[in-house]
Amino acid sequence: MIDDETPVLDNHLHLDPDNHRGIDAVEDFARLGGTHLLVVNKPSWHLDVEADRGEDFRPVFERTIEVVEEASAVLEGRAWPVLGVHPGLISRLVDERGYSPEEAREIMQSGIDVAAEYVADGEALALKSGRPHYDVDDSVWEASNDVMRHAFEHGGDLDCAVQLHTEASEEMTEVADWAEDAGMERHQVVKHYAAGRLEGPTPSVMSEKDRLERAAERGEPFLMETDYVDDPDRPGAVLGPKTVPRRVRWLLEEGYEEAVHNAHVETPKLVYGIDTETTLDRRSDGS
Template sequence: MEDLGTPVLDNHLHLDPANGRGIDAVRDFRRLGGTHLLVVNKPSWHLGVEADEGEDFRAVFEETLSTVADADAELPGRAWPVLGVHPGLITRLTDERGFSPAEARDLMCAGLDAAAEYVRGGEALALKSGRPHYEVSDAVWDASNDVLKHALSLGAELDCAVQLHTEATDDLTDVAEWAEERGMDPENVVKHYAGGTLAGPTPSVMSEKDRLRTAAEEGAPFLMETDFVDDPDRPGAVMGPKTVPRRVRWMLEEGFEAAVENAHVETPRRVYGVDTRETLSR
């Protein structure tokens, strides 16, 4: 097992032991020097859950908690669950299941309420929400933003971070303002699949060298991720589980030691309240 001399956190990936690589992916991550994971539940319909009420999402969340417990046992650090409702669900509900945008909004908010109970009870670290990254009608866009705002309200209430799946952009100051209006620090809002810079929330930077070099030179708080989807029909998508440790090694070789400390120690502490160094010694 490689030791890179630093905590190594992948801030956003999925694990699917039933259908994908599951814990084997965690072992690959660990072998190359990975220490910590934030595991996000897969979209509910990918796990065969077609929800009609908020409580229906619990099957997804429980499966994720079980997977994270197994991942946690494999790591020299920790694995933490991030639970929520994928924003793409709104299209599945409105286009395929006959929901109105308002009905879809209410169901998705109820799913977030169920996820929030796991954060409240200390079983999950953060929430996941967002809005579609593709063209939708004005009614669906407005409903999606209502869901996102509800997630921010829960984040403020629970004092937890909220990871967001959104359109590709380097400016989410609108979301940062919504967070502040609800009493949430925008730094605790994380845009997953981000580029190297972002106005507003904290970027979780996709681990491509160009994006990471930009983030490192910028010097602002950032995280690193792969968005590994653990789908046997899409092997390696979006990035494989070995990517973050490999990129950390590259960053250290390039002289970006301060950026590695930023992404893997300082920003996790600021955003999530976790100590990646202390949890290495358990």
């Protein structure tokens, strides 16, 4: 079982209270022992925002901040927003809306600029960026890398983490090098939807048992996530909000206490500078 002093953090999920479960999903997470969340804004077009400039992303970010406040109210820990521009937007801009890759790059970079304002003001914890996880032509790939490196520039200036949505890989040292060149610490780069092994960034491991075993046995910093999408059209997509607490319980039963402390206390502090122990209400009130 998960004891009252064990924080349980889902490092990457989405909430959509306007179109699907929203806080109901958070309550499911909390009921099974989940305490902390990093809530990533949904892709802008999923919220009917067709961006042509950076300011167009602001309603997406504002709504994410609002739902994070609602989530924190029902958690025994708290939630934080992670804001940015989904890398798949470049294909929507180029293939569906007729922008050149260079124009799409400018729109996406300006969206990252707006997201960085919220980090600078203390309203968001980290940024989100990346590059397509599917095949694209060279010009789109180069533009996407430029967007990602732009996010790293903000990460270096703000001393904040950047979560990445990228292609599947266990070797991303070049990307970590780019972040370091921009003034970030390598561990502040987080690859979301990671397997149990990764060179370069910090892996945010999808909470499947085989991936978690690899991460636990490797002994390096890692995080756990579900990538819950909260989409009524894809109710079974990725992993549900109960998964991380269930997998923490399983890891503890399997004797991986150090790995649980690594993923839910040590690595969040290392990567984001957050303290999941002192922000856990149930430690102090005995409830």
